[in-house]
Amino acid sequence: MLPANRKKLAAIVVLLLTGLALGLWWWRVPVPGVGIVLPRDTYTPRRQVFRPHRGQIFDRKDSLLASTGPRYLLLLPQRKWLDSARLNRLLGWPDSAFEYRARDLRRRELPAQLALTAAEADTLRRHRRTWPGLTVREYSARNYTVHIAAPVLGYAYNNAQPFLYQAQRLARGRFYRLRNGGLETYYNALLTGHRGAYHPLVDVLNQRHGTWAADTVYQPGQDLHLSLDTELQAYAERIMGERKGYIVALEPATGEILCYVSAPTYDPAVLTASGRGRERGALLLNPDMPLLNRPALQANPPGSVFKLVNAAVALQLGAITPLAAFRCDQSLINCVHEHPSARNLTQALKYSCNPYFYRVLQAVVEQIPDSLAQPVDTCAVRHQNLAAWARQLKSFGLDTLLGVDLPREQPGFVPLPAYYDHRYGRCGWTYRTIYSLSIGQGEINLTGLQTANVLAIVANRGWYVTPHFVRAVGSSGVPLPRFQVKHHTLVDSANFAALIPGMVAALGHGGTAELASLADVGISVAGKTGTVQNDEGDDHATFAGFAPANQPRIVVAVYIENAGFGGLSAAPCAALLMEKYLRGKIAPKRKRWENWLRCGNLAEQGH
Ligand SMILES: [Zn+2]
The missing domain is CATH 3.40.710.10 (DD-peptidase/beta-lactamase superfamily)
Incomplete structure (x- = not known):
């Protein structure tokens, strides 16, 4: 071969290799194995995210106090006629139940929404073709199995936004003293866990060929096991009734708190549940300050x-x-x-x-x-x-x-x-x-x-x-x-x-x-x-x-x-x-x- 031809070939090879390297760098394509290079378009990048469930809260005797579960809302169409009689029949509600429930809502919240049970949400989803104007929204919310220990359980800030806005509006000056996120806030990072993700590259047969970005580690939400004795707590709250004050009981050898009453008290679900804004307002304006975490x-x-x-x-x-x-x-x-x-x-x-x-x-x-x-x-x-x-x-x-x-x-x-x-x-x-x-x-x-x-x-x-x-x-x-x-x-x-x-x-x-x-x-x-x-x-x-x-x-x-x-x-x-x-x-x-x-x-x- 002539030296000129050889030079031309070498130049082409160098150009090709540079182009390939640039391409690989540009598309972030990993090279599986050694020496086998497959074209980019054979692969599809995927992203699989794992969202952890929020941890649950248990009492001293391992009975459940708080867990996260799905809730359902029916979003109503705005300025649109709705055959409410037919909707009542579909959901098995008594006549004019819909009008009764929606009457109060339409005035305040936009878009108007109604809380549904899981069965009602399921029924509406199955009939969604005949009800194109209605939307069922699913979201996850904290459910409390008890009506006690509100200042201990508290709330996660992202679940309590309506309450926090309401508090800023109603109790401006003393809001700082009333804000108490309890254990839900204190242990929020542990309760939430950490979402993880895989970033696989898969071929047409859905087989994995490496990853296109670093995988992140999934950490499940941790459960909390409290030292609180629910029976003692309920008893103490009952004795204190509407009085102002506190009771703290603990086990001296371990420092574990057995009972913690800040009286007067309230239902822990009020602060995060939807549709209980009126109760929250009353709590914020109560001169006895039930929201103050006294102890x-x-x-x-x-x-x-x-x-x-x-x-x-x-x-x-x-x-x-x-x-x-x-x-x-x-x-x-x-x-x-x-x-x-x-x-x-x-x-x-x-x-x-x-x-x-x-x-x-x-x-x-x-x-x-x-x-x-x-x-x-x-x-x-x-x-x-x-x-x-x-x-x-x-x-x-x-x-x-x-x-x-x-x-x-x-x-x-x-x-x-x-x-x-x-x-x-x-x-x-x-x-x-x-x-x-x-x-x-x-x-x-x-x-x-x-x-x-x-x-x-x-x-x-x-x-x-x-x-x-x-x-x-x-x-x-x-x-x-x-x-x-x-x-x-x-x-x-x-x-x-x-x-x-x-x-x-x-x-x-x-x-x-x-x-x-x-x-x-x-x-x-x-x-x-x-x-x-x-x-x-x-x-x-x-x-x-x-x-x-x-x-x-x-x-x-x-x-x-x-x-x-x-x-x-x-x-x-x-x-x-x-x-x-x-x-x-x-x-x-x-x-x-x-x-x-x-x-x-x-x-x-x-x-
Ligand atoms: Zn004396």
């Missing part, structure tokens, strides 16, 4: 329940011993209870003596370290001691987010010396300025979850697991890793043990929480009542405790607004829950409390 989002002065924390910290800081005796001196602070002076901590807790705990916190704040020589700078000492006190409180999970698995939890508040410096000037405040802290009043604020958690710490004598609702994600059988960690407080376990005799005595004869005693059914309860002063009306009643006292299985914290003295309302309420959980039934002598708590005039009883 996690509302922080209040804890009242006398806080005396437990002050006592444990004072013992730890060496300010008092369990044998400390202080007179019930009402010139310091008034004591609502008539009682003999407390000769030790146990008696002080039994009578909930305000002057005693005034002295306890005073001993903490004015304690002079042995190392300091006289004369002492009392202002510096006060700063140092109050800071030490606040540091101890922080280890209880106060003034910080506990980390419960609900969105938008609030941290509460514990004042530091800097807070008072800012307000009164450095050295402008003394113990006399801040003594309200000794009885859980004043600047200090705790959420309901924090109050329940404090009791769990006492029950465990020094540690807690972050309270949580989901005890198992998917089939793993375990909660998220951070709900498996023990958090230890800075207070030794002996100092918590020293509180328990007084908490048991509070439920004994002459104690402030005598009504909550379950001694008649062989359960010893340990607890503390509280009455939170309220300048705007009747005082708020609280109780926090656990049972059985020696081996706690349940912690209950109750807060009832405007119910007066804690020992007369909140304590019996907690006792009912403990009995229900531990025995599964209520003794006849306490049965009558159920109605009284729900409807009785609690504040009246307190005076």
Whole structure:
């Protein structure tokens, strides 16, 4: 061959190869095998998408609480005559049922749509040729099998758009406080899963030859297994009725929440179901704010329940011993209870003596370290001691987010010396300025979850697991890793043990929480009542405790607004829950409390 011809051939070969390479690059055609190149048009690119089902939600006993299923809507033609009598016959509805149902709709929603059952939707689809103007739309929606635990279950934001618009319109200013997506929002990513896709290239025989894009991994929606005890939850919601307040019950050893009531409550389906806009509007405008998720989002002065924390910290800081005796001196602070002076901590807790705990916190704040020589700078000492006190409180999970698995939890508040410096000037405040802290009043604020958690710490004598609702994600059988960690407080376990005799005595004869005693059914309860002063009306009643006292299985914290003295309302309420959980039934002598708590005039009883 002539060199010129050879050159021409080489040029053609190079051109062809470049063209092929460019073509392959342009069409993204993979080359299966080695050396075999098939033309592009033999293949068809496909895309197969797998959409995961949203995970289901189960309760403690594995009964279904929420699942996703299909729903059907009939879209009606606009400005078109419809043979409604014939439609009624087809769907098996009574005469004029269609007119009755459509009358209300046509005015508000466009295009007008009617909810159908699965059978009705099926009938219409089979007859679609004779009804060309009608469209049946299928969509998937969350179905709730229960009418309880609304603030826990919550909603996914993409299912709740009508509600969110409505809320912005009706409750503008306070909407931020009312928005609570619950577990559906918190675990949205896990519940949703991740859609996956194959990108196969198939030939005319539908056989796969590689892929034209990277496949993405499909992840099914994970189910959530809650620690919530549905039976206990329903019972607690029933007792609270229309009152305002909260109940939180948890298992101290695991931090699992057994019952979580924010009262008044509502049906969880209302916020996402179609055609219930009127109920949503009423909820948004209700002055009692049923949509407010009280135990996690509302922080209040804890009242006398806080005396437990002050006592444990004072013992730890060496300010008092369990044998400390202080007179019930009402010139310091008034004591609502008539009682003999407390000769030790146990008696002080039994009578909930305000002057005693005034002295306890005073001993903490004015304690002079042995190392300091006289004369002492009392202002510096006060700063140092109050800071030490606040540091101890922080280890209880106060003034910080506990980390419960609900969105938008609030941290509460514990004042530091800097807070008072800012307000009164450095050295402008003394113990006399801040003594309200000794009885859980004043600047200090705790959420309901924090109050329940404090009791769990006492029950465990020094540690807690972050309270949580989901005890198992998917089939793993375990909660998220951070709900498996023990958090230890800075207070030794002996100092918590020293509180328990007084908490048991509070439920004994002459104690402030005598009504909550379950001694008649062989359960010893340990607890503390509280009455939170309220300048705007009747005082708020609280109780926090656990049972059985020696081996706690349940912690209950109750807060009832405007119910007066804690020992007369909140304590019996907690006792009912403990009995229900531990025995599964209520003794006849306490049965009558159920109605009284729900409807009785609690504040009246307190005076
Ligand atoms: Zn007293």
